[in-house]
Amino acid sequence: MHLKSIKKAVIPAAGYGTRFLPITKVVPKELLPIGNKPAIHYVVEEAVRSGVEEIILVCHPSKNGIIDYFKRDKDLQIFLERKGKKEEMAVIESIESMANFRVVYQKEPLGLGHAVWCARKEIGDEPFLVILPDVLIADEIPASQYLIDSCQNGDEWGMLVERVTPSEVSSYGIARVDRMKEKVYRLTGAVEKPKLSQAPSDLGILGRYLLPPEILRILERVKAGALGEIQLTDAIDQLARERPGSAVMSRGEIFDIGTPEGLKEAYQYFEEAVGRISRTVQEGQMKVLRRR
Numbered sequence: 001m002h003l004k005s006i007k008k009a010v011i012p013a014a015g016y017g018t019r020f021l022p023i024t025k026v027v028p029k030e031l032l033p034i035g036n037k038p039a040i041h042y043v044v045e046e047a048v049r050s051g052v053e054e055i056i057l058v059c060h061p062s063k064n065g066i067i068d069y070f071k072r073d074k075d076l077q078i079f080l081e082r083k084g085k086k087e088e089m090a091v092i093e094s095i096e097s098m099a100n101f102r103v104v105y106q107k108e109p110l111g112l113g114h115a116v117w118c119a120r121k122e123i124g125d126e127p128f129l130v131i132l133p134d135v136l137i138a139d140e141i142p143a144s145q146y147l148i149d150s151c152q153n154g155d156e157w158g159m160l161v162e163r164v165t166p167s168e169v170s171s172y173g174i175a176r177v178d179r180m181k182e183k184v185y186r187l188t189g190a191v192e193k194p195k196l197s198q199a200p201s202d203l204g205i206l207g208r209y210l211l212p213p214e215i216l217r218i219l220e221r222v223k224a225g226a227l228g229e230i231q232l233t234d235a236i237d238q239l240a241r242e243r244p245g246s247a248v249m250s251r252g253e254i255f256d257i258g259t260p261e262g263l264k265e266a267y268q269y270f271e272e273a274v275g276r277i278s279r280t281v282q283e284g285q286m287k288v289l290r291r292r
């Protein structure tokens with residue numbers, strides 16, 4: 001299959017959001033606002049702008065708000081229509097029609113690898129993207145599209161990486177790489193949250209993966225690793241040893257919105273950069289943001 005046609009993206013969104021407690025007792029962290037849109041909207045938009053047609057949301061059964069956000073709300077539509085609120089109606093309708101949304105449940109927080117494995121039936125036998133909603137990347141080229149295009153010249157699977165500082169190494173999956181060609185390294189392995197002394201490089205995995213379906217067969221056998229969880233990085237390590245992939249240097253403005261500070265920065269960026277951002281986030285939606 002030609003890599004241009006990556007049609008499915010998995011978005012893991014089943015975590016408890018402990019860094020944002022107490023708000024995350026009732027509001028999933030993926031629904032915390034950036035402007036007047038929830039954070040997860042931005043990564044769905046990125047996927048859609050990268051050609052994805054089917055979004056597989058991996059949710060916890062208690063986090064139905066995420067599903068509701070992407071679902072049709074007939075009562076609201078009827079209400080807006082009666083009031084003649086055409087612009088608002090268009091915004092609401094554009095959300096549900098962005099993609100086909102599928103939902104799978106991860107009932108226990110057993111790790112990112114387990115979350116992806118929970119989506120195996122929906123993924124089927126084709127390459128797919130994994131997009132972590134904790135990482136927002138603002139760029140003219142949507143980050144997932146950039147990853148797809150960069151892998152296309154070589155190994156047909158891979159992930160985005162960024163340089164991390166020594167103190168950050170143990171919070172990331174770290175790539176093992178050898179040669180490099182135009183910002184793309186050959187990926188030969190990966191280690192999840194290593195000690196600095198055991199890190200194979202200073203390239204941290206950045207929440208965007210293009211994976212072949214074989215990864216699902218590897219995930220089925222992978223044992224619990226770092227933090228006692230089934231780690232996607234461990235499956236990637238096995239795959240890369242058999243068939244090297246690409247570690248693609250990221251570009252654009254990166255926000256780790258898995259922390260309150262990062263979320264605040266993203267909010268400020270997306271609010272202040274309205275003029276500049278019209279190239280990176282759909283203009284229509286930014287207009288709505290500007291009005292508030």
Ligand code: G1P
Binds near residue numbers: 132135171206208258
């Ligand atoms: C996850 C991945 C890790 C990656 C990080 C940032 O870790 O397991 O490999 O480097 O996201 O994308 P988490 O931040 O969920 O602990």
